[in-house]
Amino acid sequence: MKYANYSTIIIGSGIAGLYAALKIEQQTSLPDGILLITKSNLGESNSNYAQGGMVGVMKENKKDSTSSHISDTIKAGAGLSEFNTVKFISEHSDKVIKDLLNFGVEFDRNEKGELTFTLEAAHSVNRVLHSGGDATGRMIEKALCAKISENKNIDIYEQTVAVELLVNSKSECKGVLVFNDITKEYETIYSPVVILATGGIGQLYKYTTNPIGATGDGLALAYNAGAILQDMEFVQFHPTALAIDGDENRFLISEAVRGEGAKLVDADGVEFMGKYDSRLELAPRDVVTRAIYNEMRENHTDCVYLNATCIDTAKIQKRFPNIYKKCMENGIDMAHDFIPVAPAAHYFMGGIKTSITGKTSIEGLYAIGEVASTGLHGGNRLASNSLLECVVCAYEVAESMKKLVLNAPKQIDAEIKATIEKYTQDFDTDDADIISLKKELQEIMWNHFGILRNEKSMLEGYEKLTALGNKFHRVHSCLSREEYEFRNMLTVSKLIAECAIQRKESRGAHCRTDYPQTNEESVHSHISRKEGEPLFC
Ligand code: FAD
Numbered sequence: 001m002k003y004a005n006y007s008t009i010i011i012g013s014g015i016a017g018l019y020a021a022l023k024i025e026q027q028t029s030l031p032d033g034i035l036l037i038t039k040s041n042l043g044e045s046n047s048n049y050a051q052g053g054m055v056g057v058m059k060e061n062k063k064d065s066t067s068s069h070i071s072d073t074i075k076a077g078a079g080l081s082e083f084n085t086v087k088f089i090s091e092h093s094d095k096v097i098k099d100l101l102n103f104g105v106e107f108d109r110n111e112k113g114e115l116t117f118t119l120e121a122a123h124s125v126n127r128v129l130h131s132g133g134d135a136t137g138r139m140i141e142k143a144l145c146a147k148i149s150e151n152k153n154i155d156i157y158e159q160t161v162a163v164e165l166l167v168n169s170k171s172e173c174k175g176v177l178v179f180n181d182i183t184k185e186y187e188t189i190y191s192p193v194v195i196l197a198t199g200g201i202g203q204l205y206k207y208t209t210n211p212i213g214a215t216g217d218g219l220a221l222a223y224n225a226g227a228i229l230q231d232m233e234f235v236q237f238h239p240t241a242l243a244i245d246g247d248e249n250r251f252l253i254s255e256a257v258r259g260e261g262a263k264l265v266d267a268d269g270v271e272f273m274g275k276y277d278s279r280l281e282l283a284p285r286d287v288v289t290r291a292i293y294n295e296m297r298e299n300h301t302d303c304v305y306l307n308a309t310c311i312d313t314a315k316i317q318k319r320f321p322n323i324y325k326k327c328m329e330n331g332i333d334m335a336h337d338f339i340p341v342a343p344a345a346h347y348f349m350g351g352i353k354t355s356i357t358g359k360t361s362i363e364g365l366y367a368i369g370e371v372a373s374t375g376l377h378g379g380n381r382l383a384s385n386s387l388l389e390c391v392v393c394a395y396e397v398a399e400s401m402k403k404l405v406l407n408a409p410k411q412i413d414a415e416i417k418a419t420i421e422k423y424t425q426d427f428d429t430d431d432a433d434i435i436s437l438k439k440e441l442q443e444i445m446w447n448h449f450g451i452l453r454n455e456k457s458m459l460e461g462y463e464k465l466t467a468l469g470n471k472f473h474r475v476h477s478c479l480s481r482e483e484y485e486f487r488n489m490l491t492v493s494k495l496i497a498e499c500a501i502q503r504k505e506s507r508g509a510h511c512r513t514d515y516p517q518t519n520e521e522s523v524h525s526h527i528s529r530k531e532g533e534p535l536f537c
Pocket residue numbers: 011012013014015016017037038039040043044045046047048049050051052053054055136137160161162163197198199200209210211213217218252346347368369370371383384385386387388390
């Protein structure tokens with residue numbers, strides 16, 4: 001097996017991973033260099049699809065303040081957001097956004113050249129920066145990828161899947177085992193610092209706004225390595241994904257469209273949000289999602305509609321060029337027609353428990369971005385806070401590295417050698433029908449661990465997950481990226497299921513019809529694999 005040494009390894013090329021790589025390279029002494037690994041092409045990630053924007057609590061936005069942003073974030077978080085984390089991220093927003101501008105990121109500006117801020121649900125003022133109208137993620141990724149590609153000190157492995165963290169018996173992470181999906185070769189890469197920036201889990205669900213790579217890999221790797229995971233039951237469903245028949249990976253219709261005045265209506269054009277919340281279309285995401293879900297169930301329909309015809313056509317085309325184009329491709333002129341929308345899995349509030357600097361419970365292992373749970377989002381994320389968290393935590397992980405001497409480990413522990421050997425042993429190479437196994441898993445998660453949950457249904461779902469696991473026998477070596485992803489999806493689904501069954505209350509995105517009340521006493525949930533326990537799946 002091939003091997004390499006690096007001073008730092010970053011897994012994931014979304015906004016968190018790219019920005020962390022650039023910041024670490026800029027300010028840390030890296031005798032053995034820095035490696036960025038991604039299982040796809042550089043830049044392919046959830047980040048690439050972000051539309052609405054990034055929260056910017058900026059000094060020049062006189063109507064805004066950190067206290068207002070902190071209050072909005074905490075209200076949306078349904079009592080589980082960590083005050084100090086929220087405060088830190090809010091207070092560091094101005095600094096990191098100015099730093100992003102230095103890296104060539106552009107945000108939309110008015111004719112005077114001033115940054116423009118838009119409104120999204122549950123924000124009390126306009127504070128969301130956007131780029132390319134509704135292509136914020138793609139524009140940021142483009143700028144950061146350009147900087148990464150021209151940086152000679154950052155090596156890049158594309159089409160390379162991280163399959164196992166190399167952790168010794170003292171719970172120290174010393175590197176990662178990777179699988180090249182083109183050559184089918186393995187390589188062990190040793191490093192004193194491994195940063196997981198592997199993003200979310202949307203692909204665990206039948207309907208999702210997330211692209212195919214969002215399979216929860218980093219969570220499964222960290223769990224198998226013994227790290228503590230937090231709040232795994234909290235999955236955010238976005239209220240308005242484009243609901244076109246048969247299309248399960250759904251295109252997002254940004255909340256910013258509602259921010260600009262669009263209304264949710266039924267098939268007859270009647271507005272319904274007034275029945276559910278006085279904040280109407282701009283109530284927090286979990287509230288709007290449940291309202292739409294309820295309308296769909298009561299009316300036996302598979303969508304409701306977004307009426308954006310009240311927005312001026314020229315404004316629609318300027319602010320939402322990609323949404324406008326996508327709708328047009330599907331025969332919907334959003335300036336004149338209603339847009340069919342329905343909820344879809346969108347974001348994961350749970351994750352690897354970390355500090356603001358990305359530190360996990362395993363020495364040498366860091367996690368940033370959507371894979372991490374810093375406590376910012378609590379039980380329900382406020383719109384556009386995710387990109388902000390990605391950049392603040394990437395910035396902070398790099399700051400914390402300044403103090404470290406990053407030499408690759410000289411000696412490899414026996415337990416790590418034993419782990420690597422598991423990937424060199426012969427194993428059953430019978431073909432697994434991953435496409436249908438994955439579909440089955442996505443159905444189970446959607447039907448049993450979705451928008452509304454109850455004990456009976458979740459226990460049934462858990463049994464179905466166990467039965468599904470019995471159809472797939474690969475715990476270590478797999479044959480392809482898709483098999484590794486499925487292995488990880490099974491692990492993460494079971495973790496979400498266990499935590500959802502355990503939380504006997506409704507809070508934020510975790511809504512139980514059998515426990516509709518919030519239990520004021522309840523706190524974050526934690527789950528970790530005990531030493532010696534067999535790997536899940
Ligand atoms: P990602 O951007 O998901 O990147 C993960 C990276 O890890 C990818 O490069 C992937 O290939 C790689 N990877 C994963 N597993 C492995 C592995 N095993 N080996 C190697 N590489 C691996 N948030 C906002 O704040 N504002 C918005 O407007 C917004 N809009 C959104 C719109 C859509 C359609 C979606 C899907 C999400 C949106 N979000 C938004 C959420 C936000 O985009 C994400 O939470 C954020 O971009 C996550 O960034 P990340 O860097 O943590 O992970």
